[in-house]
Amino acid sequence: MQTNHSLQRLTSRMSPWRSVRWLLLLLSALGGLSVAMASTQAHPAEFGTNPRVQAFIRQLATKDHFDKQRLAQLFGQIKPEPAVIDAIERPAESLPWYKYRAIFMTQKRILEGAAFWRKHRHVLAKAEKVYGVPPQVITAIIGVESYYGQRMGHFPVLATLATLAFDYPPRGDFFRHQLLQFLLLTRQEHINPLHPKGSYAGAMGQGQFMPGTYRHYAVDFDGDGQRNLWNDPADAIGSIANYLARNGWRRRGFIAEPVKSHAHAVNLPEKLKPSLTPANLSAAGVKPAAHLPRGQAYSLIRLQGKHGTALWITGQNFYAITRYNISAVYAMAVYQLSEAIKHAYQHPAETAERAETHGS
Numbered sequence: 410m411q412t413n414h415s416l417q418r419l420t421s422r423m424s425p426w427r428s429v430r431w432l433l434l435l436l437s438a439l440g441g442l443s444v445a446m447a448s449t450q451a452h453p454a455e456f457g458t459n460p461r462v463q464a465f466i467r468q469l470a471t472k473d474h475f476d477k478q479r480l481a482q483l484f485g486q487i488k489p490e491p492a493v494i495d496a497i498e499r500p501a502e503s504l505p506w507y508k509y510r511a512i513f514m515t516q517k518r519i520l521e522g523a524a525f526w527r528k529h530r531h532v533l534a535k536a537e538k539v540y541g542v543p544p545q546v547i548t549a550i551i552g553v554e555s556y557y558g559q560r561m562g563h564f565p566v567l568a569t570l571a572t573l574a575f576d577y578p579p580r581g582d583f584f585r586h587q588l589l590q591f592l593l594l595t596r597q598e599h600i601n602p603l604h605p606k607g608s609y610a611g612a613m614g615q616g617q618f619m620p621g622t623y624r625h626y627a628v629d630f631d632g633d634g635q636r637n638l639w640n641d642p643a644d645a646i647g648s649i650a651n652y653l654a655r656n657g658w659r660r661r662g663f664i665a666e667p668v669k670s671h672a673h674a675v676n677l678p679e680k681l682k683p684s685l686t687p688a689n690l691s692a693a694g695v696k697p698a699a700h701l702p703r704g705q706a707y708s709l710i711r712l713q714g715k716h717g718t719a720l721w722i723t724g725q726n727f728y729a730i731t732r733y734n735i736s737a738v739y740a741m742a743v744y745q746l747s748e749a750i751k752h753a754y755q756h757p758a759e760t761a762e763r764a765e766t767h768g769s
Contacts, residue, residue: 456571457485465574469589475596483602487568494577496609502736506712506719509738513553513746522548522750523757525557532630532643540650541660545754547649549747550733554617561615561639562608566591570611570620587611590620597624598636605639614638615645616652626652656732663705663724665744669696671720674709681731681740683708683724690722697722710737 456462462484470477501509526533526548533544548557555561570591573584591611595602607613613623615638627636630647638645668674677685677693683706690697690707701707701722708723721741730740 455485455488456575457481459484459575461575462571465585465588469592473589473593475592480592483567484571486603487565487571489576490564490568490572493564493569493572493609497573497577497580502734502739504738506738506741507715510742510745513742514749518552518556518746519749519753521557522552522746523753525551526750526754529642529646532646536630536646536650539647540654540658542650542653542658543747545747545751546653546730546743547646548750549743550649550730551615551645552746552750553739553743554612555615558615558642558645561606561617562612563606564609564611565603566605566607566611566613566620567602569607569609573611584611587620590624594620594624615642616649618648618652622652626655652733653729656729657725658729659725662726663702663707664726664730665721665723665741666697666699666701668709668720668722669698671695674720677709679711680708681710681723681735681737682728685709695720695722710741712738712741 463481466475466477466480466484469475469480501512504512522545526544530544533547536547537543551557567588570584570588574581574588575585577584588611592602594600595605605613608617610619612619618627618638623636623638627638627644627648628651629636629644631641631643633641635641636644636648638648671694674693674695677689677695685707687701687703687707690701690709695709705724708728710721710723712719712721723737723740727740727744730743731737733743734740
């Protein structure tokens, strides 16, 4: 048994919610089960007996015309997924840039991205024509999100969302809304709610859309009568392009450029949404590595490298990528991967030779 001092050291390294969960589990192991059960029933045997779930079911039956008995049967068949809470508290986006970048900027992911582009070049070209989003950006998002459809998640979506909705107070409201959106989605698309698998956050398909995003932005891009983001690359491609276009993507617009020098950049604010003019940047001694288009707003972001901080000037299209995932490191990974995929697609022989030289 650990001393109180050891317990304090251990829980101090956890988030407040994880500390509470850990203490409840410890109390249960030490025989304090009654104390743990008096807490908000952190992990009931199944959701069907949870009073908050029952209230949620009544609300859905009244407001959204669901069959109350059918919902009770559904929630009675699922159990909490504790692993999703552990995963959601340590997202990759919390890593410093140089570690996060290393996850995605691999030769294998670049080569498979170029292969994905070649395989789906006609659909990607159509998406660019319709929505203005270039093939390499769509491909890179699918590469980051699901490794080109090979890693779409193994968690049952209904149980995952229910766990986060009712057992994860920090974001309970958000995930209860997503749980409602998921049930509405499965009803609209005639999907058995017990079947879909997804990420630890309930994101689904090749583009890893959350249920609300799926309902409002997914498109039937091949016209077969279904919006299938799991098994239909055309729908995934069109849906990602549609999402970006409706969140501010500009056809042939500026994304990002590294800073060559930055005398007084510390005086400039760091915001994802562009608000700086070229004159603002120039006055702060910020010089981009290439010419910036006039008449646009820009942002300045700082990324933690292994040996220092790197500065980048970003534009509206970079900001549009952050609407997909509100993270500068995520958007930069998508952008850099997209540029590497584009080079591999346009120069296959050179890329293959480099891969062979490096043995990857």
